[in-house]
Amino acid sequence: MIGPTCSSGARAGAPILWNAGMASVAFGATAPALTAADRPDGFKGFLRVVPNxxxxxxxxxxxxxxxxxxxxxxxxxxxxxxxxxxxxxxxxxxxxxxxxxxxxxxxxxxxxxxxxx
Missing domain, CATH: 3.40.50.2300 (Response regulator)
Known part of the structure; x- marks a missing residue:
């Protein structure tokens, strides 16, 4: 999935998508915790195309x-x-x-x- 556009949406949606077997690629979610090395498993399928x-x-x-x-x-x-x-x-x-x-x-x-x- 392409999106979400913000960190709040990514924090809420990324685990739901990943648990359903879908990765998400965000272009505006820049909060560092979303891609931190120690992030929860639900965020393993979250990617972004902008720096944090x-x-x-x-x-x-x-x-x-x-x-x-x-x-x-x-x-x-x-x-x-x-x-x-x-x-x-x-x-x-x-x-x-x-x-x-x-x-x-x-x-x-x-x-x-x-x-x-």
Whole structure:
């Protein structure tokens, strides 16, 4: 199957598809846990054609720190698998640059994106 388009949908659907004998190939689900080496068996049939958020977070942190000169960062996220893992990846990336991570806050109101597919 081609899809889903987001990490929340992949987290919910990939095990169901794999248990039915179907692999899924996602083009927008970037949460690192979906393809981590220690992921549950239900995610073994999940593939993606885009890099995960560890790479994206490292790139953005380096660019913002080195090119824009920003040394302190804060984030707001909606609590979805995508944003929670992106915040964790970003925090690690910023720590590797010796930059200051100020705060990660969860919004009380989820955004109307792919929070609950």
């Amino acid at each position: 958020d560890l790479l994206g977070a490292a790139f953005v942190a380096k660019y913002v720190s080195e090119e824009l000169g920003v040394k302190t960062v804060a984030t707001i996220h909606d609590g979805s698998p995508y944003t929670e893992q992106l915040v964790k990846a970003s925090r690690r990336a910023w720590a590797s640059l010796a930059a200051r991570w100020w705060r990660a806050r969860r919004s009380r109101r989820p955004t109307p994106t792919c929070v609950r597919c």
